[in-house]
Amino acid sequence: MKKLAIWGAGGTGIQIIEIAQWQNEEEHIWDEIFFVDNWKPEDEEIYGARNLHFDTVKECYSPEQVEFVIALGEPRDKKLRFEEIRAAGYGFGKVIAPNARVSRSATLGEGFVALDGVLVEPLSVVGDCVMAGDYAAIGHGSVIGDYCHVGASSNIGGDNVFGDEVFLGLHCATKQGIKIGSYSVIGMGGIVLNDVPESVIMAGVPAKKIKDRDDEMRVF
Amino acid sequence: MKKLAIWGAGGTGIQIIEIAQWQNEEEHIWDEIFFVDNWKPEDEEIYGARNLHFDTVKECYSPEQVEFVIALGEPRDKKLRFEEIRAAGYGFGKVIAPNARVSRSATLGEGFVALDGVLVEPLSVVGDCVMAGDYAAIGHGSVIGDYCHVGASSNIGGDNVFGDEVFLGLHCATKQGIKIGSYSVIGMGGIVLNDVPESVIMAGVPAKKIKDRDDEMRVF
Amino acid sequence: MKKLAIWGAGGTGIQIIEIAQWQNEEEHIWDEIFFVDNWKPEDEEIYGARNLHFDTVKECYSPEQVEFVIALGEPRDKKLRFEEIRAAGYGFGKVIAPNARVSRSATLGEGFVALDGVLVEPLSVVGDCVMAGDYAAIGHGSVIGDYCHVGASSNIGGDNVFGDEVFLGLHCATKQGIKIGSYSVIGMGGIVLNDVPESVIMAGVPAKKIKDRDDEMRVF
Structure with missing residues (x-):
């Protein structure tokens, strides 16, 4: 043990x-x-x-x-x-809350952390070192890169593709089929209706680009 | 069986x-x-x-x-x-996730589908062929028409009245007492503070009319 | 009994x-x-x-x-x-739904009410007569005053400090470390990124001040 x-x-x-x-x-x-x-x-x-x-x-x-x-x-x-x-x-x-539910057809990377009530839907593929906050959901067929963070109460739609190091804040949602490039950040409450390129910071309803994200810029 | x-x-x-x-x-x-x-x-x-x-x-x-x-x-x-x-x-x-909760006083139509963690609150009346996504909630005393869709993480307030074929996207919420007319669509993240007429498309915080919805227009 | x-x-x-x-x-x-x-x-x-x-x-x-x-x-x-x-x-x-989860290190005041799936995270301190709606979450280390209301699907970030009689509507979220003064109201869907003074009404993404709240003004 x-x-x-x-x-x-x-x-x-x-x-x-x-x-x-x-x-x-x-x-x-x-x-x-x-x-x-x-x-x-x-x-x-x-x-x-x-x-x-x-x-x-x-x-x-x-x-x-x-x-x-x-x-x-x-x-x-x-x-x-x-x-x-x-x-x-x-x-x-892997730390997975007993009240979370991971689909039998989902694939989880190493070091996955799922807090209360997290849902990992069918056929999704989650990279290494991803964390999902309370009641976050990762949509069916979505592919999530390494080191991503999915904020509490956030909802990733079906068939999304996330690069590495994507940060979704609290209470975000993404539409079916969205692609988010590596290193991009969606601020709290952001609703993502269109693809997001790499290394940008988005916010709002619908989410719009606030600024580029340079290598030194931290989420917190 | x-x-x-x-x-x-x-x-x-x-x-x-x-x-x-x-x-x-x-x-x-x-x-x-x-x-x-x-x-x-x-x-x-x-x-x-x-x-x-x-x-x-x-x-x-x-x-x-x-x-x-x-x-x-x-x-x-x-x-x-x-x-x-x-x-x-x-x-x-009816397909109802074991971790959903339907009030003992709610009435469900035929073909109801409730994914993970859906809540159907007391005294609500849900029409035929309604689907509610993950963690969606249908408020107490609300009356939901036939063929409606309640997106994941959406929250219908108490005493709402929805017509038929209403589509609530992901992460929407409606205030206590709202009426939404048939065939109307609330886009992802829409927060509905006022009654919505028939056949319109609304979005935003608070939700505003984007355009009319004609008969041929599809949600997806 | x-x-x-x-x-x-x-x-x-x-x-x-x-x-x-x-x-x-x-x-x-x-x-x-x-x-x-x-x-x-x-x-x-x-x-x-x-x-x-x-x-x-x-x-x-x-x-x-x-x-x-x-x-x-x-x-x-x-x-x-x-x-x-x-x-x-x-x-x-205290009325606490069996599917809610209160951290072993949280402190709850008298008359606490938690509906379905409410989360009270570690080290939080909740005042008297607080109610949390369906799937609301009170963040780790947060201190919530007396008579507050946390709307369904709302998410209070970590280390927040709320005064008394704060009202968070449906589907709100607050950033890590936020302070909200007594008697203030966050309207439905409000995303709070900055501290909020006493007795104001805020709404939007991000939440902005709509007006002051005088003593006679009611939430409903």
Whole structure:
């Protein structure tokens, strides 16, 4: 039995650990769930769990003993941490709320995180290190790239294609058949009716381009 | 024990068959679930189910043996198919996700389809051949006409009155007490604060009229 | 075993009694659930339950025998009734749908009402007499004042601070870290990206000030 390491002990990490504990009560897949947060001390508990620095994890546990999920919202940070963890030889688990529903025909990448009531519809293909917030839905036949974030209560229509590192804020929706290019961001409440190119920031109803997104620009 | 025939084997049909299979695991109401799609071949399985053409159904099964639901989004198409099926003497079933909740005082028409987490609130009256997408809610005391579509994550307020063939897109909401005339369409993300006449297309926050809807105009 | 009194037998009251009956089937906390509505007759049943006037309740039952929740949307009315009930010596219960999920680290005030699928996330602190509609979510670490209303499908981001008597309509969302002053109203579909002062009415995507709210102004 493995341990689950949640990278990031902020608000998102605490949401995820509570879901993971609930999942573990039902599925008994991990013998411990702890945080990995290099910016917080190792000697105090966070939300009832240990916090370890990544160097400590590498010293104490082999890749056979621990699997990770990443509790960060910023897609670029997720990618950097994902690559760092993988380079150290560790793999990734999945945290899926017991009240979420993943279609039997959906394909999930490594490190998938689904909070309460998430729906992954038939024939969708979800990349690595994707997180979906409360009541988010990923439409049938949609293909979602790596490191994407799907905000709570957001709804991806059927047959969408998302590149990597796409960020959908809270309460967004996309029409059937939409393509969103890598690194683009849809701001809270954005309703996407047309294809979105790479590296732009969109917002509104319907969503319009606010500005380009350069490499240094952060979602938060 | 009857068979369930799902008219339409596209993306919506596949969503519905998965829900129907889940419902059937819990309620054991059908001895087979299959598709009816005249535009797809009869000799190959779709999502693990048989596809039959409607003529074949009529040859092989009596109305006592099969009941239908319709997996089409376009209200006009739903009406045409509903009438064709009924004219052939067949009746309609209901597909209701086990995690949906229908009030004990709600009244549901024939052929109702409710995907994950749909709520039908107390004292509401829902017409024939209505479909409600994931996490859609039909408000208390609301009266919904025939062939309406309630998009995923949409929320109909209390005491609304909808005519027939109303289409609410993804992520819409209507205020308490709203009336929406037959054949009108509310585009994705539309927030309806005032009554809507017949045969218009509305969109936005708050929703405003975009154009009239003539008889030939299709939602998709 | 106490009785549960639901103050208000309108549409909201009927939604709440159905949830309370469901909760009671699972938790067996009340030996009767009835309405208290001074504007409706005492001699007829409403939704299968007795209706009593408040004077009758005070004559017939001691504070040890009855606890209340309030089924009103208007925050000011909730406050007045809450104070009236408390002044008469009675306390408040909680109505929480069995499919809602309250974090183990959240703190709930008296008289909390959560309809279907409500989420109260970790470390949030919710004041007295707050109601959350279907699929509403209260973000992690958020502090919600007394008599607030969180509309169905609304999503409060993490680490928000709401004053008292805040009204969030249907389908609203607030960004991480937002502060909303007391007595302010966010209209249906409002997306709140910046702090909101006291006593204003906001609407739109993003939400902008529509007008000030004076003391006499009602939400409904």
